[in-house]
Amino acid sequence: MNNIKLFFLLALMLSxxxxxxxxxxxxxxxxxxxxxxxxxxxNGHVYQSYLGERFQNREDxxxxxxxxxxxxxxxxxxxxxxxxxxxxxxxxxxxDLVYVDQKVNNPDAASTETVVTxxxxxxxxxxxLHYQAYAHEDVIKSWTEIINNEKGTITLNxxxxxxxxxxxxxxxxxxxxxxxxxxxxMQESKLTSGIKEIDxxxxxxxxxxxxxxxxxxxxxLSDENTGEVIAGTLAWTGNFRFHFEQDQNNSLRVVxxxxxxASAYQLTAGKTFTTPAFIFTYSANGRxxxxxxxxxxxxxxxxxxGNGSRLVLLNNWETTKFDFNEQQLNGMLDNTVxxxxxxxxxxxxxxxxxxxxxxxxxxxxxxxPTQNKLPNGIGNLIKQAxxxxxxxxxxxxxxxxxxxxxxxxxxxDWILKLPNxxxxxxxxxxxxxxxxxxxADFVFRTMDELIEKNQGLAFIKWDCNRLMTxxxxxxxxxxxxxxxxxxxxxxxxxxxxxxxxxxxLPIMLCSGGGARTDYEALKYFTEFWASDDTDPVERVYIQWxxxxxxxxxxxxxxxxxxxxxxxKFRTDVAMMGKLGYDIDVNKMTPNELVFTQQAIKNxxxxxxxxxxxxxxxxxxPYEANRAVLMYVDSTKTKAVLFxxxxxxxxxxxxxxxxxxxxxxxAKYKIEETNLMPGxxxxxxxxxxxxxxxxxxKVGLDxxxxxxxALTSSVVEITLQ
Ligand code: GLA
Numbered sequence: 001m002n003n004i005k006l007f008f009l010l011a012l013m014l015s016x017x018x019x020x021x022x023x024x025x026x027x028x029x030x031x032x033x034x035x036x037x038x039x040x041x042x043n044g045h046v047y048q049s050y051l052g053e054r055f056q057n058r059e060d061x062x063x064x065x066x067x068x069x070x071x072x073x074x075x076x077x078x079x080x081x082x083x084x085x086x087x088x089x090x091x092x093x094x095x096d097l098v099y100v101d102q103k104v105n106n107p108d109a110a111s112t113e114t115v116v117t118x119x120x121x122x123x124x125x126x127x128x129l130h131y132q133a134y135a136h137e138d139v140i141k142s143w144t145e146i147i148n149n150e151k152g153t154i155t156l157n158x159x160x161x162x163x164x165x166x167x168x169x170x171x172x173x174x175x176x177x178x179x180x181x182x183x184x185x186m187q188e189s190k191l192t193s194g195i196k197e198i199d200x201x202x203x204x205x206x207x208x209x210x211x212x213x214x215x216x217x218x219x220x221l222s223d224e225n226t227g228e229v230i231a232g233t234l235a236w237t238g239n240f241r242f243h244f245e246q247d248q249n250n251s252l253r254v255v256x257x258x259x260x261x262a263s264a265y266q267l268t269a270g271k272t273f274t275t276p277a278f279i280f281t282y283s284a285n286g287r288x289x290x291x292x293x294x295x296x297x298x299x300x301x302x303x304x305x306g307n308g309s310r311l312v313l314l315n316n317w318e319t320t321k322f323d324f325n326e327q328q329l330n331g332m333l334d335n336t337v338x339x340x341x342x343x344x345x346x347x348x349x350x351x352x353x354x355x356x357x358x359x360x361x362x363x364x365x366x367x368x369p370t371q372n373k374l375p376n377g378i379g380n381l382i383k384q385a386x387x388x389x390x391x392x393x394x395x396x397x398x399x400x401x402x403x404x405x406x407x408x409x410x411x412x413d414w415i416l417k418l419p420n421x422x423x424x425x426x427x428x429x430x431x432x433x434x435x436x437x438x439x440a441d442f443v444f445r446t447m448d449e450l451i452e453k454n455q456g457l458a459f460i461k462w463d464c465n466r467l468m469t470x471x472x473x474x475x476x477x478x479x480x481x482x483x484x485x486x487x488x489x490x491x492x493x494x495x496x497x498x499x500x501x502x503x504x505l506p507i508m509l510c511s512g513g514g515a516r517t518d519y520e521a522l523k524y525f526t527e528f529w530a531s532d533d534t535d536p537v538e539r540v541y542i543q544w545x546x547x548x549x550x551x552x553x554x555x556x557x558x559x560x561x562x563x564x565x566x567x568k569f570r571t572d573v574a575m576m577g578k579l580g581y582d583i584d585v586n587k588m589t590p591n592e593l594v595f596t597q598q599a600i601k602n603x604x605x606x607x608x609x610x611x612x613x614x615x616x617x618x619x620x621p622y623e624a625n626r627a628v629l630m631y632v633d634s635t636k637t638k639a640v641l642f643x644x645x646x647x648x649x650x651x652x653x654x655x656x657x658x659x660x661x662x663x664x665x666a667k668y669k670i671e672e673t674n675l676m677p678g679x680x681x682x683x684x685x686x687x688x689x690x691x692x693x694x695x696x697k698v699g700l701d702x703x704x705x706x707x708x709a710l711t712s713s714v715v716e717i718t719l720q
Contacts, residue, residue, distance in 0.1 A: 027102050028061055029114050029131045030054055031138040034282045036131065037064050038116065044098035046070045046116060046129075048165050052228070053284045068165040068251065071118070071129055071144070073097050074158060081195070081243050081255050083163035084144075088123050089152030089269075096120050097127055110134055110300065124149035132277075137297035141235075143277040148267045156265040160257035161234065162278035166218060168228075171252050173244060174215035174287075176545050181533035183514040184211055184545025186622060188221060191246055199241040199259045203468025203484055204399065204431055208515040212240040213549050215287055216254065224288040224617050225660075231290035232256060233549055235302070235520035236276035238488035239263065264481045279519055287548065288660075292614045295551035299612060303522045303554055304499075304507075307612060310527060310553050311342040311459060311506060312600055313393065315582035318534075318560045322349035322358050326374055329381060335585035336390045339593070340600040343391040343459050345580075346381065350374060350394070355404045361428045364400045365407030367446050382456040393459025393506075396450065398443045399491070400429045400466055413474045414439045416483075424470035427512075431466055434490035435483060436475035444494045451502050461529070464511040495524040508556055514542070517550070527554045527578050534582070535563035536573035537710070540627050540644050543577055544620065552631070553611035558582040559596075565710045567592045568676050569644075571599045572712035575674070576610070576629065576642045579603045594677050602674050606640045606716065609633045613640075616660040621646055625709075626654070628702065630717075632661035636692070639668070639717035643702045650707050658699035659717070662692030667720040670700065674714040682706045683713060689720055 027038040027046070037050040049064035072078045074085025075094030087093050097118035105113045116129040126147040133140050142162045148154045171191040175198050176184045189196075198214060200206045213233035215222070222229040232254070234240045239259035246252050256278040267273050281297070283289035299306035314336045316324060329346065336344040352363025356370045369377050378394065385392035401408050401415060403423065408415070408430075416431045417423050423430065434440050451457055473483050509516050510529035517528050528550075531542045539557065546555045557577035559570045561584070574580070579600070588596065603610075613631030618641075621627035625648040630641040639662060648654070662668060669689045672681035681687075684701040695717070702713060 024066070025099075026061055027114060027116060029133050029140065031133050031135045031140065033138050034140070035061070036140060037061055038070050039064070039066050040099045041066055046097075046099050046118060048163075051164060051166070052282060068253070071097065071127065071160075071163050072253075080247060080253065081245050082158055083160040083255055084127065084146070084156070085158040086125065086146075087155040087157065088125070089150045089154055092123070095125065096122065100126075107132065110136060125154065134297055134301065137281070137300065138283070138293045139279060139281045139297040141277045141279045144275045146267065146273045146275075148269060148271055148273075151269055153266050153268045156260075156267055156273060158260050159265060159273060159275055160255045161275040162232075162254075162256045162280070164230075164254045164256075164280075166216075166252040166254070167250070168218035168252070169250075170219060171244070171246065172217035172221040174217070176211040176213055176548075177209060178211075179209060180513055180515075181531055182538070182542075183517075183531045183533075184542050186541075186545050186548075191244055191252065193246045193248070193250075196244045197241060199261070200239050201259060201261050202515075203238060203471065203487065204464050205467035205511045205515040206238050206240065207517060208467060208512070212236065212242075212518050214242055215290070215548065216244075217287075222286050224620075225286040227286050228282070228284050229287050229290055230280055230282050231287070231294060231549065232278060232280040233294075233519060234276055234278055235518055236488065237491060237516055237518055237521045239484050258485060262481065263484045265485055266479055266482055276520060288616055291548050291617075294549055295615060298519065298522070298554070299551050302519050303551070304524055304526050305504075306551070306553075308526075309607070310578050310611065311391070312340075312603065313343040313345045313459065313580045314339065314341045314585070315345040315347055315558060315580060317347035317395075318562075318582040319584040320349075322360075324349065324373070326376065326381075330384055331586070333381075333385050333388050333390060333392075336385075337388050339581065339585055339596050341390070341581060343393050344385060345393040345395065345459060345461060347395040347461070348397075348463070350378070352405070354406050355402070362402050362404040364397055364402040364429050365405040365432075367396065367398070367450065378454045378457070382454055386456060391458035392456070393461065394450070394454075394457060395461040395463060396447070397463040397465060398446050399432050399434065399464055401432055402429050411439075414442070416468065416471050416473055418470050418472045419474075421470065426466045426469070429466050431468055431471075433473045433475055434494070435473050435486040439475075440490045440494055444497050447494070447498050448501060451505065458505070460505065460507045461510055462507055462525070464516060467515075492520065492524075499524055514546075517546070522554060527556045529556050530577065533562065534558055534560040534570075536565050536570045536644075537563060537646055539573050540621050540646065543573070544617070544622075544627060544629075546577075547615055547617065547629070551611065552577050552615070554578065556580055561587075566676075567595060568674065569710050569712045571596070572642060572674060572714050573644060575599070575603055575606075575714065578611075591677050598677075599674055602714070606638075606673075609638050609640050614661055618657050618660065625649070625652065628657050630659060630661070636661070636663040636666065637719040641700075641715040641717065643713045643715065645703065645707065645709060645711045647709050648707050649709075652707055654703060654707065656699035656701050658697065659692075659695040662695055662717070663719075664691065664693035664696060666692050668692055668695060668717045669720050670695075671716045671718070672713050673716045681713075683715060
């Protein structure tokens, strides 16, 4: 071989080793099954060349076409929605971003972080694209840093966390929408040319109408086990926006981030703005897999105590509302012990003295126990709970204030409200101005003192019932357009301070039902309240929606008296998530009491599978008159199946249900559990043993001709 040939051969080898091909530098972000390939073009721009299943041969990484600009800037030549659009200190409304370098870090043993640094050749503005890839769970978390090294303030008009491009025949969007008591309803539509946006402008109670998550199916509508699908969600407890735009060539861009509505962010000289994370996962085998990816990732990484255990609680809200006294609460503590729950949760109505909280019109902000209602304070209730062998938790809504409160009288300027306009109320309340450090400190101290003064307090429910409208901050003066972002950042800072002092305490996040459900909040909260609607039929749909994104131990589901269904049906439905009770135990029949005691024992026996298992949604309530799902533990030794007959008809033809996720070689015993005392299992083959293969190929006859609407069963599947 002559020298010239040798030189070319070496150069070619080097190009593969270093990822260079055709003079293009490749940036490979990959998990066990997915890759996102970026390419640095000859012009220095960075392009998204590929997103999908990993190639079997690594050389193919270098064959991917250049693709579309990975983080499109506004004001230059692009004709559609940019990822970033800024106005420089000198008023120039354009940004150009060229590649500087890429760095790879290992923030922990489970993930690899690639940071791609870009800069404007003419202006000292730097943008860093972060991609944290979790190999095992197939999840990629991406966010952006924008660094202003100019001498003056720049304005961020758009500042996406992520931009992704797709080239498919067709695109199907599954969104999760709703309202109070109607959360997470799934709606699917084929995208057409032009724009579809899902967003929130509601600030505090941000996802009351739309939730910050979506499924995007490519080429055809995916189902549980087939089809290409991306699940995406924004880790931000505030205004969000997902922008889907299909261009004239049928290419789709998905731009995800904070909603820039009323939020052109003023970034002062020398400062860095960090966007929230957009978390996504891809599967070529349907949406069941993307749920399992997200659940495993969430438990292992971004949920507070994600693999830990959760408390079964008894709440008083549905039984008493605001009307209770110490004696009644003592009775409820006894009932907590009686049913075998772990904790009693005292809800709204325990605070306020000048204006006692006897309805929702007064006292938010005055977080002292009402003396004539609770003469011995919270401490005494904690003591009583301990003496009875149980635990005590409490509700609070620390970001809010009623105009009828001492806090409002003392600090009228601590409130978000418009100047020169009448005050605007929603549930008779106003939002505190967390952008003001004094107010943020007050909220932190309120929480800290509640915990410190009441040693032994074992649980908190943090509520947030008002959304933001008529919003203006006396503190922010001419920086009003930073308000929505500052508010959420301040909320996180309070939580950081709180968690630094009280790292273990379980806290549930609630927002007039489930209007705050995102993965940034879940770094600080162990669970969220899914909906105020606890009618089990409605709950099947709501919980089905959440199950796409959140593991069962984060979705609080309580047995209440909503709906006319049997207690068994209500219990079986609540058991698919994090079980709790909000029911008058005194009104239970003796049979119902025995059933409840046994159900809690069953739940504790099965909770490892429910909380930490892999979910398989077998029959969707959106497609049939019933819903069936199962969880399988990681070792495939135990599974639990939930079967809910909704408006099923008595002569309806229903097939056996084929199970999933089992070990085909292994033998499993199937047993119906959670039976009402004195009733028999309806499961055909109850008590028999089958191979996993048979159960997955032939399946179970769950109803045995007992087709009755609003009935249910729970089946335990145990390796023999
Ligand atoms: C919200 C919550 C409920 C309950 C009430 C109390 O609506 O979602 O669970 O705590 O507030 O006022």
